[in-house]
Amino acid sequence: MSEPHPIRSVDFSVKSGTRSINFALLCAAMALVYFSSACSTCGAAYPTGEVVCEIARDGDLPIVAAEVGGKKLRLLVDTGLTISALDVRHRNLAGELQGTAELQDTDGRHVDLEVRAAPEIRVGGRRLPIDVIVLMDVRQFEFTGEAYDGCIGLDILKHFVAEFDFDAGQFRLFKQAPSDLGIAFDLMQTIDGFPAIDVRIGTEAPMRVSLCTGKSAALGLSKTAFLELSNNAQLRGFDRLSLELVARRRDSIPGVVSQLQIGRFSHRDILAWTASDNTLGLGYLSRYKCTFDFPKQKLYLKPGAAFHGVDRFDRSGLYITKSSGRFTVSHVYPISPAAEAGLIEYDVIKAIDGKSC
Template identity: 25%
Template sequence: MRRRMLPLLMFAALPLGGAMAPAMPEPPAERVVLSRDTEAQWVPFDLTPGNQIQFRMTVDGRPVTAILDTGFSLSVVSRRFASRAGLKVSGGGEGVGIGGTVAMGQINGRILAIGGLTRSGGRLGVLDLPGGATGNGATIDAVIGSDLLRRYALDIDFAAQRFRLLPSGRLPFAGQTAPLSMALRDQFYVSEMSIDGTRLRPMIVDTGDGATITMSDEAWKSVGGVKPTTTTTISYSIAGPVTSELTVLPAVRVGETMVREAEARIEPGRGFSAQMGAAGRIGLGYLQRYRVLLDPGAGRMVMAAGSDVDRPPLRSTSGLLLGFYSDRLRVLHVMRGSPAASAGWQAGDQICSVDGQPITANYASEPISTWSVADPGRIVRLGMCGGGERKLTLERFY
């Protein structure tokens, strides 16, 4: 059965990974060119169920499916693509991602084309990119990171689902601003934010992280005032699953912008953010409420608010985070303090029907798929794949 992951809080989110920290020799000389008509070279994209920017580009003229991820400091291609294209892969590297470290190879001298940008020479990492990382079953061939993007102004128009690369210093639209620079060990995009008057910095600006806000455990402890109730959630990356605390903050400020009811994850112990020397990450759940211009060369992030800037987050009322397997749902995580936890649900339980309706291949697009975030008080009948039925009364628990 083909595994598929579905959206955050309706189901589990899937940040694809984090920064790459390879132990490799210096790359060969590279040449990067922006075309004269780069302003017109918009790249269309889809937001995956895992909340990443998925688009098409070419590597050596071959069309590939890629993710736009400022949280990767080295762009990579998948081992599947390298093998299919007959590319020679050198080993000896290691990547640091959300969830741990992974082995990484390298290839040199490829030609990459994204909208108005063409790069020849240079280096690409080679990784096993998990097929379930986007949640839509798509095979991901590449992840484009800050090594290609940071020289330019990256204009992301979420309303029109397109992006483009412009010369640094261009200001194609007006909006609120926040500081932006390249910093930390792996030269991340970094900014800052504040919660109830507590200033947190540096915050990694990570277009590959589908969450709204992620904080290190230390940063969370530094936030003053009365803190909201927390529960638990699970996410997946190139290095495996990670369990984090989850809460909804009354308000978060990033520069001149403010988002009310912002969902936030708190990484346990020495999580990825802490390892990178950051207070946390600003993810796509925050950024996609705006049209965003990321221009570290000009020292700014510009954000023009969209129509749903203050939309409230989807809150689970079931406590079940689920994976979809074409004809069934599999419990991946039971959220602490939830109705499902009280009812004894466990990771690995499998559901084959909801309120008498069988799980089919079209489940994700059917109205019944929203049951796990439905109104409190609703009683849902869940048919178990091994036989029998269990009832679950939905509640608000965080």
């Protein structure tokens, strides 16, 4: 990312005829593709009872309080990472070098990362099973403004039943699934090892999508899927789309799918974005209490308070993060009212239509 320009404070007035701004939070798509390491069998004892942690409500990033190497940190619970990660700022907490990992970002770039012996990690007072951990700069992925110090990935979660209760604001880990979890679905895997499920969009054939608790967007679609759905009238876009436009743009393009169905559950007009792959994120998952039974490969969905929520198609072209009590422009869509109004990255929004933020 380029160096930020001097911060400006601006009052963004919504033009007549445009829609009010929906502060949609986006999270970078990141996938640890593989790691080379002589991993031993984890020596940490599994928690004997359930682990209960507080997380944000209403579908914000599930960040838990943890003790890492005796230090209190904040960790993102991310089903979109195959191996847990620690920010490079806390390198001193990790052990000896064990190998390397490859990170693939949303632009398709590959970066080699260090894999080191993991420090002891405790969540809810209980030690988690982990041998190795990746060191990475997690700040480059903090597009929502929520700061955290690392991630709990699938290498830990795979041993447990992991429950995300976005209404109660709780994250739980069990060794055995409790009762009354909702409707069960087969939990599958993508070729890269991420949890996945088959969904149906409109009248199209079933599509396999990964499930990522580290992404804020409701639905991410590969450019191929995005165009196919648009051409088949199952998706309407921000503007008239063409293969050339989608192919050459590196930033995400928004759209709305007509209907998204998982088994008996169906939702209309779900907000979607172009992404590196097909993914369901927190914007969708937070409509339910979601329980991942990784050992038995089951996903349980139980409708929550946001089940009937309506996704609003933001036409401002303005993406905003909230951090330290202020709203900062993280991105401006090039062809949009926000761009026409002269807003640029790192502007601080003080008021909208004369109303203080």
